[in-house]
Amino acid sequence: MLEIKKYAAIDIGSNAVRLLISNIIILKDEGPKFKKSTFIRVPIRLGADAFNSGIISEENSKRMIDTMKAFKLLMKVHGVEMYKACATSAMRDSTNGKQLIQRIKKETTIDIEIIDGKKEAEIIASTDLTELTEGHKSYLYVDVGGGSTEFTVFSKQKVIASKSFKMGTVRLLNKKIDKKEAWKEIRNWIETHTKDLKKIVLIGSGGNINKIFKMSGQKIDKPLSYIYMNTHYQFLKKMSYDDRISELGLNPDRADVIIPATKIYLSAMKWSGAKKIYVPKIGLSDGIIKSLYSGTLKA
Template identity: 50%
Template sequence: MKIRKLAAIDIGSNAMRLLINYVYEIPGMKPVFNKTSIVRMPIRLGEDVFIEKKISDKNASRLVDAMKAYQLMMDIYGVEHYNAYATSAMREATNGSEIVKKIKKSSGIEIEIISGNTEAELIFATELQSFILDDNNYLYVDVGGGSTELTLITNGEVKLSKSFEIGTVRLLEGRVEKSVYPEMKKWIEENIRQYEVDLIGSGGNINHVYKYSGVQLGKPLKGAYLRSRYKVIRNMSYEERLQELNMKPDRADVVEYALEIYTKVMKWSRAKKIYVPKIGISDGMIRKLYAEIKDKD
């Protein structure tokens, strides 16, 4: 058996994550992907970018330090290959390219700034493919800090996708254009309503809600539960969310905005349930990286 040690760094608008993944290769069998370690750091880049259009010196310094730490961790684990992607906040930061160069110089980590469509493609590269049923239609909803990606999946394949500049940090800071929700609603009505869809939710906020829902693992949340949970959380104070719901500080202030997006998408698409398989961009990054390595073998 051969063990490959891979890593993915996902730099989002609300937080960044390092996923270290071992891949077990056994002759005559499919590779086994083992999530060995996940390290999340709450560096909220969107708080800078969506207001000032650039990453502050303070957060740039924190980002550089975080990358140095990630590099040390990858060295300790013996990681052989990695991918590092940045999404919405870094895309929009006027000094994004400058910071990418600084990180490369200080830590050796090369970061690629990707588009919203690439984010959607990475999601479908995950084990999501083994989760969906070919005779069902799904609307995949990935809510991030700066953007939301909607992807229609029919017959087991991506039919179309669209990225919208609306996310939890953007809503928190009041930096969402008034036209975005109407545009999202129109896109869903024109492209999704002709299908009978179930939602698939991705992101830390929906994962947290699902974890404490009491629903059996693998089973979907009903729309009625999602709507009622949204109302409950919206009426709780920040302190109550920390104490009673055991939330991280950088989740407690944005979770209501994530649920706002999910409930609106559910209403507009006329979906009645949402599956939460707990997979994300970093999982897709690992799969993509592994495929690229195998192609070179």
Template identity: 45%
Template sequence: MKIAAIDIGSNAARMQISSVLTNKKTISFKKVEYVRFALRLGMDVFNSGKISSGSEARIKKLLQAYQLLMELHEVDAYMICATSAMREAENGDSIVERIKNELGMEIHLIEGEKEAELINNVIVVVLQNDKTYLHIDVGGGSTELNIYKGQQKIAAKSFKIGSVRLLEHKEAPDVWKKMQAWVKENVPTHVEVTAVGTGGNISKLFNMIENKKDNKATLKDVEKMRNYIEKFSLEDRINKLQLNADRADVIVPASDIYLSVMKWAGAIEIIVPDLGLKDGILLLVYETLMNEE
């Protein structure tokens, strides 16, 4: 069986096709295809409030390409989720309707809370029962914060601040203060808190850190790498550091969110699992298929 997940974010759209592997009662997903394309919808929406006709045309072309790949791989089921930029766009609903009519592909506009829930469903596997965690997921348009006691979520909040929104200076002036106040109010102060970071920017930054242990890095490691990247011009980040163009300009703003939240929470370490929204969508697709049988 093959299933697919498509995540249309504020910065990029991703598709992952995975084979479902079963070993006795254990289910796992093996990646067989992964495609990422920088749509940059957030630049449209956070500046004008809507998605341009040019961007709509690119969404359709990309989904047609994804559709062909899924046909070639003989995918049994898939799901498309769109997050901050498309759900905030004035014309988001009408674009979703046109795509359904023209391509037969249904896009689900999900709220920040649903986005966090899908990610959390796969994140819990890396959490230990005797520890406290602060999960930080930074996208192009929003940041989801979730507090866990072991594998039990005890608090969650979505904020309209993300890498593309910061790059375009379209974040609300008081959003930093609101986020800090929420962290101070909800994160336990009497126990050690470990951060868990998801999102393309923290994954890339984490991979650039040398001498890290397993899937964990220190606050100092992250800050040092963030400052190192900032010293390079945009051109040098692309040519010398070999960052994608749509990663090179947002990785520092995104890092500032992770670092700020960690400092407010008193977290000195961050775990960066290779998991994200696409993995949560895959799990939902599989569970939906199983419930239909």
């Protein structure tokens, strides 16, 4: 007998806030199937506040409250039976993040959990990544956000190592980190944990790599090559911010962060020796829903 459950995930990142509503299709004697029903992205750049002044502005606080009210109504009309809201690096690093969460809960009843980088990586890793690599035995999963980047090394369907680094697209744009030291730390970590792995491939996650993949015109189940990524990076760098919006059709909040994001993916490929990057449409929101269903994450 067929059973359908409807779960939702709210991902409060540094560059945007997202709502994912998914149908969970349950058939007897079969594993659950997760099918995306609705996805909404609101470009509230909390990281621009958190990484510059350390405080989320009143303007963005009000936008957050309005967004959560809208998400609450959308979940109601969609008949969502269970949901989880998680906030990442911008909320973690802002001095008034906890106060804003209390305001949101008071006005919307949505309870937001601030998660650290390690938990974020664990939730993302719950998305059954091993099904996406066409039999490759080793791969490096890279999720680039506005405030941090999560790296997870898998080999023979087991997690070898996982780490979150405070290097994200908004941090790089706002020059709030020691770039030289940050890049060195990431390079050392990647090389240390991938040096003994052969034919490693990357799996990329995040809005920027999804946009790059869409622009490539590549088939959904096919990877992008290192050569393509490098060529595309050089192409984007030569264009002005305005041209990336007017000629490539990028949203204003994507046209600037796409360049540092591409550099992170490209660097990860170079340091791990990966020649290909797969781009499945998965991320923290997908991991939240699967973790809710499995019971490893509580609503």
